[in-house]
Amino acid sequence: MKQWARWVSAMAAVLSAAAAQAVEPLRVSAIPDESPTELQRKFAPLGRYLEQQLGREVLFVPVNDYAAVVEALAAGKVDLAWLGGFTFVQARLKTGNALPLVQREEDAKFTSKFIANVDSGINTLSDLKGKNFAFGSPSSTSGHLMPRHFLAENGIDAGTDFANIAFSGAHDATAAWVASGKVQAGALNASVWDKLVEQKKVDTSKVKVIWTTPSYYDYNWTVRGTLDAALQRKIAQAFLALDPKNPAHAEILELQRASRFIATKPENYQGIESAARKAGLLK
Known part of the structure; x- marks a missing residue:
């Protein structure tokens, strides 16, 4: 019986380790609209918060230019990305399913x-x-x-x-x-x-x-459409739960230059797509 108990204990440890390995990290990127060091500084506390909320490692994947973020989403190399309105439109057109989850309240009137x-x-x-x-x-x-x-x-x-x-x-x-x-x-x-x-x-x-300028919709956090739907909901809930009255959350919001995050949808960016087509910037 003791040998059986030891075997069961060992197998449980193996299965637990395997389960832990099965939880893949969330790969996050952002358009390089500021210097690389500034992007890393802004993301660090947000990354730690997301790890706590999602129960998985969060990795920041830097890119060299805006187009690289779109390509990374399309290729499934990143799961979540901070995009501008135009970059989102490009990602949506390229992938057919890139989905904007949340935006800063400020992004509705940027x-x-x-x-x-x-x-x-x-x-x-x-x-x-x-x-x-x-x-x-x-x-x-x-x-x-x-x-x-x-x-x-x-x-x-x-x-x-x-x-x-x-x-x-x-x-x-x-x-x-x-x-x-x-x-x-x-x-x-x-x-x-x-x-x-x-x-x-x-x-x-x-x-x-x-x-x-007059105001328009801009930045959002977008997920690749093939990301697990339950995980998408958890990510959105994590952003929406950020509370400026919570000191730990306030630091994250300040670095993101956000009063709070709100839900968004693809339809909000139709004006951006229309402007891009008129300017001849979309093929």
């Missing part, structure tokens, strides 16, 4: 800022004509697509009215380019601009805001 070097003589949108201008990434919602869309609504064709267009690759890089005079003006995410000013990482004696 805006972009147009900024100019103070020595450029630029004070209004019409002053941008004939100047050197920087967008962020070509796939950025708040750093390219929507600024380009609103320029067109104000009679400015980004393809012909600027002396030169450059893509900085990230919002903080755009602010740095304008402040240094590398370009005379640019457009970036309003939230990043506010953070740069708050943290004194941009010299407001050298760069100023000349215009803020």
Whole structure:
């Protein structure tokens, strides 16, 4: 009987280890709209929180550009990704089933800022004509697509009215380019601009805001459509449970620049898709 008990105990240990190995880590990525070190800093406490809520390891998978996130979701190499509205549209069209779970409350009314070097003589949108201008990434919602869309609504064709267009690759890089005079003006995410000013990482004696866009839907957390439905629900519940009154949660929300997270749906991004098609940015 003792040998039998030992055998049962050993088998239970083996099965327990096997079960633990069967719980695969959640692989998370994000569009590189800020520097890699900043993305890692913002994600670290959120990753730890998700591990606690989901009962599994959470791995952050960095990528080099926006397109790489879309490809990773489509190939099943990441499970959850922080996407801009335009990147979500691209992922949805490519995969057919990428699903936005939650967004920050702020993302339902997001805006972009147009900024100019103070020595450029630029004070209004019409002053941008004939100047050197920087967008962020070509796939950025708040750093390219929507600024380009609103320029067109104000009679400015980004393809012909600027002396030169450059893509900085990230919002903080755009602010740095304008402040240094590398370009005379640019457009970036309003939230990043506010953070740069708050943290004194941009010299407001050298760069100023000349215009803020109307609001639009932007960022969200998207899962690959083939991810287990029960796990999708757990992920959404974890984000929705973040409470600013809880000190541990407040740190996470502050780093995410969110007052709270709310549910979202694909239909919220139809306006983004329409703007992208009008701009010729979707094939």
